[in-house]
Amino acid sequence: MDKVMLWVTEPSHFFAFVFFVFGCVMGSFLNVCIYRMPLGKSLLHPPSSCPHCGYRIPWFQNIPILTWILQRGKCAHCSNPIRARYLYVELLTGIMFAAVWLIAYCQLPNSNIATQILVGVALSLLMAGLIVATAIDFEHFIIPDEITIGGVAAGLFLSASIPELHSLFLKSGASRWQAVSHSLLGAAVGGGIVYAVVLLGKLMFGRLTFEFDAPTSVTFSETELLLPDRAILYEDVFYRRSDIVRLHADKVELIDRCFIDVDVALSSDQLKIGVDTFSTAETPHMEVVTRKIVVPREAMGFGDVKFMAAIGSFLGWQATVFSLMASAMVGSIVGICLMLLRRTDISGRLPYGPYIALATVFWIFGGHALWRYWWEMSPLLR
Numbered sequence: 001m002d003k004v005m006l007w008v009t010e011p012s013h014f015f016a017f018v019f020f021v022f023g024c025v026m027g028s029f030l031n032v033c034i035y036r037m038p039l040g041k042s043l044l045h046p047p048s049s050c051p052h053c054g055y056r057i058p059w060f061q062n063i064p065i066l067t068w069i070l071q072r073g074k075c076a077h078c079s080n081p082i083r084a085r086y087l088y089v090e091l092l093t094g095i096m097f098a099a100v101w102l103i104a105y106c107q108l109p110n111s112n113i114a115t116q117i118l119v120g121v122a123l124s125l126l127m128a129g130l131i132v133a134t135a136i137d138f139e140h141f142i143i144p145d146e147i148t149i150g151g152v153a154a155g156l157f158l159s160a161s162i163p164e165l166h167s168l169f170l171k172s173g174a175s176r177w178q179a180v181s182h183s184l185l186g187a188a189v190g191g192g193i194v195y196a197v198v199l200l201g202k203l204m205f206g207r208l209t210f211e212f213d214a215p216t217s218v219t220f221s222e223t224e225l226l227l228p229d230r231a232i233l234y235e236d237v238f239y240r241r242s243d244i245v246r247l248h249a250d251k252v253e254l255i256d257r258c259f260i261d262v263d264v265a266l267s268s269d270q271l272k273i274g275v276d277t278f279s280t281a282e283t284p285h286m287e288v289v290t291r292k293i294v295v296p297r298e299a300m301g302f303g304d305v306k307f308m309a310a311i312g313s314f315l316g317w318q319a320t321v322f323s324l325m326a327s328a329m330v331g332s333i334v335g336i337c338l339m340l341l342r343r344t345d346i347s348g349r350l351p352y353g354p355y356i357a358l359a360t361v362f363w364i365f366g367g368h369a370l371w372r373y374w375w376e377m378s379p380l381l382r
């Protein structure tokens with residue numbers, strides 16, 4: 001009995017449990033966001049139902065984690081499998097919420113419990129955003145504006161209401177004004193550095209350029225680009241509207257006409273040959289004779305710019321610089337591993353958002369201490 005009392009009266013343990021349960025429930029909602037946001041569907045209506053049979057899931061069969069385990073990952077009505085992702089996301093969100101509560105509790109020893117809880121809630125919201133962004137980016141290669149622009153707004157609002165959020169990873173306490181300016185600067189620097197990387201010639205991965213010794217015939221079929229030595233699926237090329245395949249052609253042959261010595265630009269919905277523009281739907285097949293062809297392969301896009309701005313508005317500019325560097329390192333390590341495993345087919349298709357999210361988690365759970373250590377050792381400050 002005494003031990004139970006002790007456990008309940010020890011706030012760090014008690015609230016770790018509360019944050020975990022709250023996180024699992026929130027994770028259940030995040031699953032709805034991950035599924036519905038990219039499709040542009042309402043998050044609140046209609047209520048959850050089985051994607052196979054349409055069975056409306058009643059509340060007692062919609063309990064995070066327990067339902068999935070008790071029903072062994074199957075729909076109670078039609079017994080079709082329910083993706084394991086639902087379980088993982090619920091569990092991960094629960095664990096992350098409990099973990100950021102402990103960070104808030106340990107990093108703010110001089111604050112009262114109410115402040116620690118509020119900071120824990122603010123960090124939990126950030127975690128929720130990171131989890132949803134990661135899952136959606138993996139599947140759809142986008143991060144919805146609700147998360148990124150909404151995240152910037154949430155970060156600014158929370159910084160103004162809970163200035164202690166910005167004393168977490170700084171040495172001294174932050175006043176309300178300091179917290180807001182730290183948040184604004186974080187959004188600007190975070191968005192700015194990623195934008196610079198996107199603009200400055202795709203430093204991380206670059207474009208794929210194929211050059212041929214002699215004019216070579218290349219075929220654009222309905223589904224893929226056929227080079228002499230390989231085929232590239234369009235779904236590996238056109239992730240975003242801004243993705244464009246460019247080349248200069250000695251000769252272009254469409255089904256019913258021919259062009260000589262022109263520039264060609266192909267995006268997912270538009271084909272430009274010289275000054276003429278066609279829709280890709282009406283030009284399913286094209287033969288081109290060229291010496292050089294440039295295929296886009298951008299590691300980062302504008303979604304990542306806004307994503308990093310949101311992270312900066314919660315955590316300040318230091319976190320964004322750290323996250324950019326750490327994500328590039330993790331990205332390189334993953335790339336090398338995939339190369340060693342001879343799975344380079346995957347590496348070109350991985351979105352960058354999840355690396356940023358992972359690096360930000362690393363910042364919260366210790367990266368900030370590394371940063372401070374490095375900063376204090378820096379010859380700039382001596």
Ligand SMILES: [Zn+2]
Pocket residue numbers: 050051052053054055075076077078079080
């Ligand atoms: Zn069902």
